[in-house]
Amino acid sequence: MLFGKTGRENLVVRGARVIDAAEGVDSVMDVRVDAGVVAQLGTNLETNEHRVIDGEGLVLAPGFVDPHVHLRTPGREDEETIATGTAAAAAGGYCAILAMPNTEPVVDSAAVLGSLAETAQAEAEVPVGFLAAITKGQDGAELTEMAELADAGAAGFTDDGHPVVAPGLMRRALQYSSVTGRRVALHCEEPTLSKGGQMHEGAVSAELGFAGYPSVAESLMVERDLALAGYERQPLHLMHLSARESVEALSRAQVAGVAATGEVTPHHLCLTDEAVRSLDSNVKMNPPLRAEEDRQALIAGLRDGTIAAVATDHAPHARHEKEVPFEAAPFGVTGLETAFPALYTHLVGPGLLKLETLLERMSAGPARAYGLDAPRIAVGAPASLVLLDLNASRRVAEDDFRSRSANSWLLGQTVKGQVRLTVAAGRVAYEG
């Protein structure tokens, strides 16, 4: 299901604080990788003439997994390619990513999927899983050939960018996708409520005059989809949650036994609609930044595990498309290269989230949500690692991005926490 370069690296990371919550590990030690596989954990390990990386004062964790990336390929290679997007992912500490199918053409046939997989196999710096569309052309009318797509390697199904509007079709998608064993992931938006909306509906939109995109446009669809998943006893993944009511609905459904997971983006965890007062098109995204009470509910949901995963919703846009008045700008911001430092600075720094929890929600959490093998620091596991310098700061600058686009909400800000090394599928994918 994952396509990209792999390696058989031999290396020893010496003296880092190794944190893998799932394995119950948090101690300073050495990690040896033989031929791309974790071979030994301990102190004063033999280097066996491997390359030695000094990890003293650094944190070594399982590599991050991003369940929500727009690689813009095929169709908008001016904004991102598989090579640049995965290079950005590697620089952000990711050892695997999932790419969305809302490309031009849409990934709705085995032919399109196959050609992407082939390109990724040769060019992707970290392994990529490709999600396929739920409906042909993401038109919300006819189901794609899900079984064939799964056989061709689809990592899941989504119409991301669009909701599946018709409840009857949504139900059929849940029913039919069960034969594939792949997850259905949903962008929850009730389109008649969000129609024309530019930002969260509230005091800020009232003052600025922007058409509002109310929270209930999301939470109403979340409630519907959870009800269908419960009825059909099918698992479901809810993408980029933004509203307090959505988190509450997800929590209630989980308690009731629905196998539903959720994800949240760094920008929804760090910013509120107050940021839109800048009129900066780099804080325009769908779903929109919401109120502080929503942000707090998202943080709480991530903390207690209701929300299993951090997802960047990395959405590159050409500069000229964002250099326009807010209403004319497309939705979306980049995030692969800034997710960890943003969350470390804004959530871990002020004590809103423990570092171990953040690391888990950026790695094992998203992997499990899609039924992928979680990266682990354990003997015999493929080496997928990230080495982090928590004390290093940097100013986020346009020129430093590996992504082909620079529409980041963090431009000009100083953030703490830098990726020093990313090992993905046994291969050193990034060193910084």
Add this chain to the structure above:
Amino acid sequence: MEHKARRAEIRVMREDLLPPKEPPRRHLISIADLDREDVERLLATARSFERSLERELKKLPTLRGKTVVNVFYESSTRTSSSFELAAKRLSADTMSIKAAGSSVDKGESLKDTALTLGAYDPDVIVIRHPQIGAPQLVARYTGAHIVNAGDGKHQHPTQALLDLYTIQEELGRIDGLHVAIVGDVLHSRVARSNIQALALMGARVTLVGPPPLIPRGIEAMGCEVGYEIDAIKAADVVYVLRMQQERMAEGANYVPSLREYTARWGVTPERLRPGQKVMHPGPMNRGVEIDGAVADAADALIERQVRSGLVVRMAVLYDLLTHGPAGVQAAALHEIGAA
């Protein structure tokens, strides 16, 4: 948190904390850019100009050699003509550009238009645009002072200033007055600028209209909300907003029909109390949001608003281009015979 800092950075338009290498460049983009002292100074300057216009020779030499460019991406009669006349009365060179509606959605062309206009080195660019934030964008790409003549549903600051001026001149004060704003607040930049401006000057503001046309959360701007038309009775000034026909298109469902809107929220003589002043930013839909008898009554200040527009816009141009140390300002006012 950092977004607060960013907000401050964007909203402080005066840039007067920068090193004094170049003269300060100021813009009038939102009423939020102004403090009470700024408003009082602008209104006083407008009053001086009003007196100067009573003279036989109406033209003042104050802005000779300066260039004012008007760029209107939306149709406008009173705003564009009053800016043009204001600039001419101050002896500035003016140029008016009416952009075709078709290029509006192409944001790239706005940036390119700004760069093109900037090449002429204008002192002031007056811009009206259907999209929120267009004036900020133009400010980023030119060296000119920017005056927002209306950006989408966001702001129309000179309208609010001329309304303040009209109220001040006709009622003798603003502080402590009660103003009711009636109608389609949701789609109104005039309402947003006026709520801020009136609150800044100490007036009490009540919004009245059908619930779908009163934006959720607007109370945070410092106003009250009432849905019944009776709420206007308590006000000193009733400010009637234009009911925009295009908002009432079939299927929009903000109100079931114009007929029902008029029956329920139209400002008629019966709904007013004697002595209440009535204002409207124009153009009016007589018989829709405002009864013709109300518009033509002695208590209507609508024509007065248009006259105020000229002197207030003169004051804005003057203030942007000459406001500096108090001494310089006093000397300049002396020069026009108004100090």
